[in-house]
Amino acid sequence: SRVIVTGGAGFIGSHLVDRLVRDGYEVTVLDNFSSGDVSNLKESLSTGRVNVVKADLKYWGDWVSEFKGAYAVFHLAANPEVRVSSVEPRSHFDNNLVATFNVAEAARVSDVKYIVFASSSTVYGDAKVLPTPEDHPIIPISVYGATKAAGEIILDTYSRLYGIRVVNLRYANIVGPRSRHGVIYDFYIKLTRNPRELEVLGDGSQRKSYLYVDDAVDASLFLFNKLINGSLQEQAFNVGNKDWVTVMDIARIVIEELGLRNVNIVTRAMTPDGRGWLGDVKYMLLDVDKLSKLGWSPRYSSADAVRLTIRWLKGNAP
Ligand code: NAD
Structure with missing residues (x-):
């Protein structure tokens, strides 16, 4: 079946696409190439199982038609620069939160059943408890963290309202x-x-x-597989070391x-x-x-x- 990876030309996204192709999926990548690059997808593109569509998800547009018939969406597109979010908050609001809303909406109108969301450890802010469990209060201290927290709430609400199955992956620092x-x-x-x-x-x-990107992708697929076989009891998961x-x-x-x-x-x-x-x-x-x-x-x-x-x-x- 075919899945969508937003931000699939980026760092984590391209590794995820490589893995999905190996697992037998056809993949549609939606990316505006603001930080991503098709060269990251060299290997996967050579298989002929990946289709790359240039799309800016902060604007509702033609890209929405790609959702028709897709089995799941892995939503990784975002401005990931936490540091920049305090000086350019609007970029984070648009690329992280508006884009997440548009992705949720595209999934709803196209009947896509599953959404995997790249959230972040930054939703906890200065956590009072370390190591920090998932039920710790969400008190972000960056605009980036706020957009990820708000994105999770939108997706959780879509899940309750429309029955879309969602998993929010709260990634630690991913490197590789x-x-x-x-x-x-x-x-x-x-x-x-x-x-x-x-x-x-x-x-x-x-x-x-810090978590190595292969580990991050492996954990993401591990949870995705539980999501689709119906055995995932919760929606938020810490993914870290x-x-x-x-x-x-x-x-x-x-x-x-x-x-x-x-x-x-x-x-x-x-x-x-x-x-x-x-x-x-x-x-x-x-x-x-x-x-x-x-x-x-x-x-x-x-x-x-x-x-x-x-x-x-x-x-x-x-
Ligand atoms: P990245 O910058 O390499 O990937 C983001 C991708 O999204 C890029 O390819 C970029 O071109 C694309 N993009 C950005 N805005 C877009 C838009 N409006 N429309 C379409 N595409 C857009 O960063 P990454 O480190 O691979 O991060 C991937 C995801 O994981 C992000 O959502 C990020 O917030 C999240 N995350 C990353 C880390 C980390 O340590 N790397 C930690 C926690 C969460």
Whole structure:
């Protein structure tokens, strides 16, 4: 059967498309190529089972006709730059929330039965409980987190009203090949420009959980399969690792993997409590018990995921 992947030309989306094709699906990718690129889909496109349609989901348009006859939609299109959301909130409102509403509406009018949504750990904000379980209050501290939380509520409501089956995946930080944003990429770019100095946003003590993209895709498909066989009891799932690393740990791993020495690390705290930017969650570790109890666990630790990502960047990025 045919499924839709929005944001399928992006980092996580393209890995998801690769996996869906391997699992035997035909895939329609909807993407506006704002950060994604068809080159990410090279392998999958060569199978002839992927159709790429240029579409901007913040506008209702011709793309809606692609939903007719689709079995499910994986909604990953968004502006993923948390940092930018405090200075360009409207871009996040439009690309994350309006687009999510349009996708829900397109699914409703076209009778698509299943929606998998790429939500985020940022919905919890500065969580009072670490590791943070799914029933923790939703108190985002970034506009990005707010748009993901609001997107979940719209989808949950569509689920109750129209019987569309939904799963909201609250991803930790996802890293790996084709990733073009986030701390590892930032450090890599800075160090290739100037190998003597590394500017760290925040005081470096921020501590977060990282999940390798293959693990993220595997968990997503694992939950999707439970969703379609009717055995998923809940709609929100944390998708992350059991461990976490500090930003300073990441800096050390990146420096080591690039074979650099005597790098002067300069920390730049944006807030008195050492955050990297307005809306930066300082400590993020998700409680992944719900997912583990269903029988899924990640292959790579946070540190391994970081290491594999910098190795790939070293070999492939500009
Ligand atoms: P990405 O930027 O590589 O992918 C997003 C894709 O969506 C891109 O291909 C982009 O061109 C497309 N897009 C953006 N706005 C669009 C629009 N209006 N219409 C159509 N396409 C549009 O980022 P990613 O890291 O692969 O993120 C994928 C999803 O996962 C996003 O929803 C993101 O918020 C979510 N997420 C990512 C992480 C992470 O650490 N990478 C963590 C939590 C959640």
